[in-house]
Amino acid sequence: MSTGSAERSWCVVVPHHATGARLARHRLADELADVVPPALLADLVAVLAELVGNAVRHADPLPGGVVRVAWRLRPLAGGQSVQLRVTDGGSASGPSMRPSAPDSIDGRGLHIVAGLADRWGVERDGLGQSVWAEFDPVGSPRPDLVVAG
Template sequence: MVVPHHGTGARLARHRLAAELGPIVPAPRLADLVAVLAELVGNAVRHADPLPGGVIRVSWRLATSLDGQRILLRVTDGGAAAGPRIRAADPDAADGRGLHIVSGLANRWGVERDGLGQSVWAEFDPVAAPRPDLVVAG
């Protein structure tokens, strides 16, 4: 999907991701996906140039294996002079923790660059489906 290189882009991407994956991804995993996507789009808006047309490209891919569903999120922007990196944030700082969140919630993340810009991706390992013979009493 393509979203504006603006704060509203993160909101649009979060809502679309939740609508598409909500019915098939467990709620705790969906919350992680939404949080990471919001961070990646927010970072693209704050720190990178837009793609031509003033946009950011956002994608997700769901692959099913015997272990469950592996999910890859990708945010592509026009790049920046300095690439994304985890930085130390002062406890009183208002920002600077976004990639800590991404690193803490995703199993892996990274950056790929080409002649048009950069993509920051985050991958989530499968979440095993609940066992039908396991009953949790509430």
């Protein structure tokens, strides 16, 4: 695992289709496998899968039928923070956590994101919306959940 101190970022586009989530997960895992601890990488992959899956299921694509996926590593005391960001064409109703029964087959995605990430939120602009999730360095105290809207 690398302990480099430079900020690093990536941005890729994936199809606005179920295969887009798989492609995004594999690309993230390939890029960060030697950079972040395995437990954090597992959380990052799970959250990215939820965010891309939600974009495909609930939002319109960006022009070209794609979803933009980005991640950024920033050096901080105690390790590197990671931000994931998924940008899509938006939807009539923005992302929101909803109640789900134990036997429901869906409705848990943002609960998973909130449980694994230190912070998450939504930003909208003229092109669509971005849902982001941030992870503090391993071992950092977790602040309260912040959801921007």
